[in-house]
Amino acid sequence: MRFIADSMLGRLVRWLRLLGYDTVYYPRIEDSVLLRIAREENRILLTRDSRLVKARELRQFLLLEENDPFDQLRSIITAFNLKVDDKLKNAETAAASSRCIICNAVLNNVSREDVKSLVPEYVYQTSTIFRQCSGCGKPYWNGTHPEKFRKKLLEILHIPPSP
Numbered sequence: 683m684r685f686i687a688d689s690m691l692g693r694l695v696r697w698l699r700l701l702g703y704d705t706v707y708y709p710r711i712e713d714s715v716l717l718r719i720a721r722e723e724n725r726i727l728l729t730r731d732s733r734l735v736k737a738r739e740l741r742q743f744l745l746l747e748e749n750d751p752f753d754q755l756r757s758i759i760t761a762f763n764l765k766v767d768d769k770l771k772n773a774e775t776a777a778a779s780s781r782c783i784i785c786n787a788v789l790n791n792v793s794r795e796d797v798k799s800l801v802p803e804y805v806y807q808t809s810t811i812f813r814q815c816s817g818c819g820k821p822y823w824n825g826t827h828p829e830k831f832r833k834k835l836l837e838i839l840h841i842p843p844s845p
């Protein structure tokens with residue numbers, strides 16, 4: 683399942699990527715280009731714009747009524763029956779399937795040495811798992827996946843935490 687989000691959904695996009703969903707996003711983009719990418723790349727358009735979803739060439743979309751990104755995310759998870767439970771219960775698997783929050787590319791496992799020059803010394807010393815974006819090179823480590831985000835999402839989705 684692949685998404686394209688309109689320019690009003692920047693915060694939501696980061697969270698979809700953290701959950702590992704391929705989501706393209708451009709802060710400034712013409713409606714016609716947005717619709718073309720959705721069609722050509724077979725992506726589901728996520729939008730807050732009720733006018734935009736009337737476009738004839740649009741195939742799949744979800745019109746989001748909510749302002750809050752967490753509420754938007756809950757709507758998407760419900761609408762497309764996304765299986766996020768397992769990912770969220772386990773911080774490790776959650777991080778493993780994440781995409782880069784900046785550029786949407788997949789993350790590769792790398793060694794500590796590979797990213798030594800890119801991460802703070804404290805992180806280098808204390809983290810055990812490192813990943814790096816295959817697109818922009820941004821380094822990720824254990825702590826990058828915001829624990830607060832995971833907990834909040836478990837809570838709003840009413841998923842009981844693992845024992």
Ligand SMILES: [Zn+2]
Nearest residue numbers: 782785815818
């Ligand atoms: Zn990246």
